[in-house]
Amino acid sequence: MAQTPESLTEQMLDAARKAGADAADAMVAGGTSVSIEVRDGKLEQAERSEGMDLGLRVLIGKRQANVSISDARPESIAMMAERAVAMAKEAPEDPYAGLAEPAQLAPAPDIAALELCDPTAEPSPSALQDDAWAAEAAAMAVEGVTQVQSATGAYSHSTVHLAASNGFSGGYARSSRAIYATAIAGTGEAMERDYEGDSRIFQSDLRGATEIGTIAGQRAVERLHARKPETGAFPVLFDERISSSLIGHLLAACNGAMVARGSSWLREKLGQQVLPETLSLIEDPLRPRVSGSRPFDAEGLATAKRAVVDKGVLTGWTLDLANARKLGMASTGNAARGISSPPSPSSWNISLTQGSQSREDMIRDMGRGLVVTSLIGSTINPNTGDYSRGASGFWVENGEIAYPVNECTIASNLHDMLRHIVPANDARAYLSRVVPSLLVEGMTLAGN
Incomplete structure (x- = not known):
């Protein structure tokens, strides 16, 4: 058997x-x-x-x-x-x-309600290849694209089961279907590249390969003839593609392991304002058809919706059992683990309150500044929150995108940045991290 x-x-x-x-x-x-x-x-x-x-x-x-x-x-x-x-x-x-x-363990969950696994058959290799070919052809059809670095169709199916001597036993399956394309525009030293991709649990939700390839090509062409921006203090709009990285820094500082070690720049901020009072940061691991959802954590505790930040105020840490014991608190059901490692805290699905303005409205109103679409490298001080990263994107002049930029550095402090962020309304609801474009006033740019 x-x-x-x-x-x-x-x-x-x-x-x-x-x-x-x-x-x-x-x-x-x-x-x-x-x-x-x-x-x-x-x-x-x-x-x-x-x-x-x-x-x-x-x-x-x-x-x-x-x-x-x-x-x-x-x-x-x-x-x-x-x-x-x-x-x-x-x-x-x-x-x-x-x-x-035993009293802490999750009751039998309704795993089917989370829709973590597509019941349709695994796609054939030829179907995946057809998607990759379609994405590549669409990218090459964009005027100015000189080559496609890669185009990929992918599928995965996985199962996990956890059991413990305290009586817990539970498991579930996941599936994923994805298409990616990376296009290159220009030639020689003037080449620029960009990408687009989509990954979904259900194949029927996946965006078309032609759309993905076309967007990758258009983005690569838009980056041609980039130059350095001015040096100075300017507003910076973090595009929705990369804005979740800012919230990721906040989540890392809320991680109970960091707090217990005393190495978090938020360690003294519990119960204090860390975001504008109009914004909340909600974790919900029970959203259907979302890759970050799970019915229980890696220690058998039930997962649940919670506010990490409520109306701007930091409400608590992200905890597994061990770090909760260190801090004299209760686990938040956020234990994650690998096959060969013990549990540690991790965040699941995150959603930030969206704003009322579109990305285009925010660009118009910022007047002069930088739209960041790509971040390179990272210098983040985990104790102080000092922030410095290489960036590329587009310069805004008179409320309109004027030209692409690269080879610049943006810098500030995460305390100041996050307390004054202004969100747009363009977050994609199906992602595990639902974060819109975010405007940060007065960052330091180092360019020309």
């Missing part, structure tokens, strides 16, 4: 008990991924991977260890458990390590 992810986790827990573990949790992750890449109308690369990985965490008192394997034979599982117990006995004590109490 074929082994299921659920039966494999039970085998690992049984092996851990026999090896002498006081407590344990086990995870099985497996799946299939297919990627077809074309170039110059020919097949460039075809990849398919299939596999299953097993991970076991054991606890001996307050000592813990993690071991992972890709061999599901009973003798390999037994050896894995023995090795994990031996490692745990030699590990340093962690007073905050431990599984969830």
Whole structure:
């Protein structure tokens, strides 16, 4: 009889008990991924991977260890458990390590309601190749595009099951269908590149390959003849394509592991204003058909909708069990883990309050400044929030886009930037991070 992810986790827990573990949790992750890449109308690369990985965490008192394997034979599982117990006995004590109490565990979730997996059949390699070809052809049809660096059609299907000695057992499947294209415009040292792509759980939601290729081509052409902007203090509009990176810095500073280590620039800001009072930042891991959704976290706790920032005020940290214990708080159900690593805090689906103006309205009203469409490198001080990044995009003059720019640096401090951001209304609702274009007044630009 074929082994299921659920039966494999039970085998690992049984092996851990026999090896002498006081407590344990086990995870099985497996799946299939297919990627077809074309170039110059020919097949460039075809990849398919299939596999299953097993991970076991054991606890001996307050000592813990993690071991992972890709061999599901009973003798390999037994050896894995023995090795994990031996490692745990030699590990340093962690007073905050431990599984969830049974009363903390998630009830049986309605996984079907989350629509995490497309029930339609896996697309054939030829169908993925056709999408890649269509995206490449559409990009090449844009005047000014000289080549397409890559065009890809991809599909993946994965399953995960988690079980623990505290009685928890649960799992689910995910699927993903994607199309990407990267176009190049110009020649020689004047070449510019840009991209477009789409990834959805359900194939029926995926945007067309022609649309994706056309947008990639248009974006590459728009970047031709770029120059450096002026040096000075100007308003900067973070385009919706990259605006979520700003919110990502806030989320990283809200991570309980960072706070517990004392290395977060928000560590003294709990209960204080960190965004404009008109904005809230909502986490909702139960949104249907969204890649960041999940019915329970990596410690078996129920996930739930919560306000990370409520009307501008920071309401709490993102916590797993261990960091919650360190801080004297309760877990927020945000534990994530890999096969070979213990749980740590992570954010799920995030939505920022949208504004009333369109991106075009904001460009018109900013008068003179920079629209950033691409960020390069990163110098973020996690303790102070000092921010400096390379950027490229478009210079705005008299409320209109005047010319493309590159090779500039934008700098400020995240405290000041986030407290005064102004959102547009152009966020894409189907993304895991729903963040519109964001205007930041008075950033320092280093260009000419």
